Amino acid sequence: MTVIDTSSPAPMSALRAAAVVVLIIVGFFMPRLLGGGSVAYSTLTTIAIFAVMCYGVDLVLSYLGEVSLGHTLFWAIGGYAAANLSVKYGLNGWSTALAAIALCIAAALFLGMVTLRTREFVFSLVTYAAAVVAYEIAFNWDAIGGSDGVVGIPALILPFGFATFSGLSQEDLWPVAFVLLLLTLGFIARFRRSKLGTTALMVQMNPALATSLGVDPRKIRLAVFVLSAPITGLAGWLYGYQRGYVGPDMFESYFLVLMLTAVVLVGRRILIGPLIGIALLIAQQNLLSLGGDWNKIILGSILAIVLILWPTGLVGLYRRFGKINSSK
Amino acid sequence: MNIAQQIINGIVLGSGYACIALGWTILLGVARLVNFAHGQLYMLGAFVAWYAITRLGLSYPLAIVVAALFLALLGALMQGAMMGLVMTQNLTSLMIVTLGLGYVIQGGSALIFGGNPHTFPGTLVRAKIDIGPLWFTWQDVLVLVVTLVLYGAVWWFTQKTRYGSVIRAVAEDSKLAGLFGINAQVVYLLVFMFECAAVAIGAALVAPRSPILTSMGFNEVIMTFVVVVVGGIGSIGGALAAGLGLGLFTAFFGAFVAHAYTTAAAFALMLVLLVVRPAGLAAK
Numbered sequence: 001m002t003v004i005d006t007s008s009p010a011p012m013s014a015l016r017a018a019a020v021v022v023l024i025i026v027g028f029f030m031p032r033l034l035g036g037g038s039v040a041y042s043t044l045t046t047i048a049i050f051a052v053m054c055y056g057v058d059l060v061l062s063y064l065g066e067v068s069l070g071h072t073l074f075w076a077i078g079g080y081a082a083a084n085l086s087v088k089y090g091l092n093g094w095s096t097a098l099a100a101i102a103l104c105i106a107a108a109l110f111l112g113m114v115t116l117r118t119r120e121f122v123f124s125l126v127t128y129a130a131a132v133v134a135y136e137i138a139f140n141w142d143a144i145g146g147s148d149g150v151v152g153i154p155a156l157i158l159p160f161g162f163a164t165f166s167g168l169s170q171e172d173l174w175p176v177a178f179v180l181l182l183l184t185l186g187f188i189a190r191f192r193r194s195k196l197g198t199t200a201l202m203v204q205m206n207p208a209l210a211t212s213l214g215v216d217p218r219k220i221r222l223a224v225f226v227l228s229a230p231i232t233g234l235a236g237w238l239y240g241y242q243r244g245y246v247g248p249d250m251f252e253s254y255f256l257v258l259m260l261t262a263v264v265l266v267g268r269r270i271l272i273g274p275l276i277g278i279a280l281l282i283a284q285q286n287l288l289s290l291g292g293d294w295n296k297i298i299l300g301s302i303l304a305i306v307l308i309l310w311p312t313g314l315v316g317l318y319r320r321f322g323k324i325n326s327s328k
Numbered sequence: 329m330n331i332a333q334q335i336i337n338g339i340v341l342g343s344g345y346a347c348i349a350l351g352w353t354i355l356l357g358v359a360r361l362v363n364f365a366h367g368q369l370y371m372l373g374a375f376v377a378w379y380a381i382t383r384l385g386l387s388y389p390l391a392i393v394v395a396a397l398f399l400a401l402l403g404a405l406m407q408g409a410m411m412g413l414v415m416t417q418n419l420t421s422l423m424i425v426t427l428g429l430g431y432v433i434q435g436g437s438a439l440i441f442g443g444n445p446h447t448f449p450g451t452l453v454r455a456k457i458d459i460g461p462l463w464f465t466w467q468d469v470l471v472l473v474v475t476l477v478l479y480g481a482v483w484w485f486t487q488k489t490r491y492g493s494v495i496r497a498v499a500e501d502s503k504l505a506g507l508f509g510i511n512a513q514v515v516y517l518l519v520f521m522f523e524c525a526a527v528a529i530g531a532a533l534v535a536p537r538s539p540i541l542t543s544m545g546f547n548e549v550i551m552t553f554v555v556v557v558v559g560g561i562g563s564i565g566g567a568l569a570a571g572l573g574l575g576l577f578t579a580f581f582g583a584f585v586a587h588a589y590t591t592a593a594a595f596a597l598m599l600v601l602l603v604v605r606p607a608g609l610a611a612k
Contacts, residue, residue: 061420065420066420067420067423067424069364069423069427114599114602114603115602118602120419120420121362121419121423122557122602124362124423125362125553125557126553126598126599126602128364128549128553129549129550129553129554129595129598130595132546132547132549132550132591133550133591133592133595135546136588136589136591136592137589137592140588140589253427253431253434256427257427257428257431260424260427260428261428264424292435292438293435293436293438293439294435294439295435296431296432296434296435296438297432297435297436297439299428299431300428300429300430300431300432300434300435301428301432302428303424303425303427303428303431304409304425304428304429304432307413307421307424307425307428308409308410308412308413308421308425311421
């Protein structure tokens with residue numbers, strides 16, 4: 001569709017590269033531009049972390065066209081890996097990140113393999129059930145924190161050989177969150193042009209064509225699902241360090257609804273769509289909050305209304321209005 | 329004697345699982361639709377029945393009817409809003425929309441009913457029956473009887489009546505059914521209303537066994553998934569058998585292995601079955 005056509009597979013022009021560099025620089029100094037207070041830093045760090053979390057779901061929902069309801073599981077795996085390994089074994093950030101990635105891939109492989117030969121809604125059903133069941137296990141298993149979770153997560157330590165990064169405050173964590181977001185965006189952009197990315201789109205748009213070309217849609221689903229898990233997992237990993245506490249609340253359906261809403265709000269298959277979506281949603285919750293229960297109603301309603309009324313998201317809505325105006 | 333008591337507990341639990349899963353079985357099997365707000369609808373059904381008893385002063389049987397009617401109405405509203413997605417069989421969006429609506433129901437219920445646990449008065453939960461060392465309650469008998477009657481009625485309605493064939497025709501090919509003068513929209517609407525009313529009845533019968541909270545419902549969703557998948561998707565007799573079997577499994581697992589991990593064990597059971605017989609279980 002048109003949304004895909006706009007991202008030309010041709011190499012970036014010099015102008016475009018320059019624009020991207022300027023955007024990255026402006027993005028990095030964004031907390032300064034917003035006043036430089038600790039609220040600006042913590043809000044933008046949260047947005048960056050949550051955006052990375054959403055990109056895991058984005059990969060599955062936008063490019064594969066299937067629904068994973070289990071990404072809170074990977075989100076929590078990242079957090080629990082960071083918490084348990086840093087508190088109990090004093091491991092540094094690189095080790096806990098590697099562990100988070102490995103555990104997420106293992107969990108996604110397991111769930112993907114189990115549902116490999118089933119129909120699509122069974123995949124959604126199993127991923128949803130997996131997250132609920134993992135919550136129950138995390139809640140009852142005292143060795144990994146139990147119902148109290150893990151408190152007192154130390155500062156994020158990232159040794160670089162020549163120097164060691166130590167992130168204790170929100171100001172310190174902002175560069176890490178920003179770099180993680182950039183890496184994720186780069187990865188998604190690369191994925192969109194990759195063979196797997198285009199094949200996944202073909203499976204979604206024209207399954208008959210894909211099958212006739214010898215593509216096994218189920219294997220593509222498994223590959224994309226496994227690829228998406230560590231993205232959300234790394235977001236959970238950083239979230240653990242940011243909050244200094246990890247508990248069973250990471251499994252809450254709030255995160256699941258948030259991920260899905262951020263992806264569909266702006267429009268699927270748009271590179272920076274989830275980032276803008278999550279920024280809008282976090283801004284609503286932080287600046288225009290009406291209390292927890294009302295926020296639930298707002299978030300759930302946005303998700304339902306967007307999919308029912310404007311399935312192409314805000315971008316589709318904008319285009320439709322543009323069309324109406326130009327046809328006058 | 330512990331074994332005999334666990335068998336009774338299993339049947340008690342299982343009839344509850346089967347009762348709660350009936351609506352999902354019909355929705356998925358007969359209309360090929362899904363509803364991820366199932367757990368929150370269960371919670372809401374329980375709270376509406378509780379509200380009808382404690383605040384409106386209705387009797388328990390009347391409260392069950394009120395809960396069923398209220399949720400049927402809510403189901404009609406939900407399905408009316410989602411009709412575009414239903415008619416295009418957009419299962420991906422339907423899953424997400426129902427999930428979002430479930431989240432709205434959860435937030436709305438917490439606003440209206442508050443965050444405190446409540447207990448049901450006026451039910452048969454305390455009416456205990458002792459047979460030697462074994463015991464169960466009249467509420468358990470009620471759940472079992474209602475479940476069997478509902479399953480029997482639904483099986484007869486979908487398999488033996490003209491209306492049942494109409495519903496199955498719409499599920500098979502809604503456009504073709506339209507050519508024969510069947511209004512598919514009305515059929516989908518009625519099936520979805522039935523799913524909501526059925527889960528309300530299940531909630532009003534099963535939930536009084538323990539205090540109710542607006543955050544509950546997740547456990548029931550997992551058990552419903554297991555019942556539907558293990559029973560063979562859409563099979564009414566299969567769902568009843570799977571419900572009772574799952575009840576026995578969780579009763580024994582909870583009593584002899586680990587009570588805290590019964591849901592996890594039920595989920596593991598479903599995964600094993602999905603690997604062993606994916607086509608047999610997924611195919612209608």
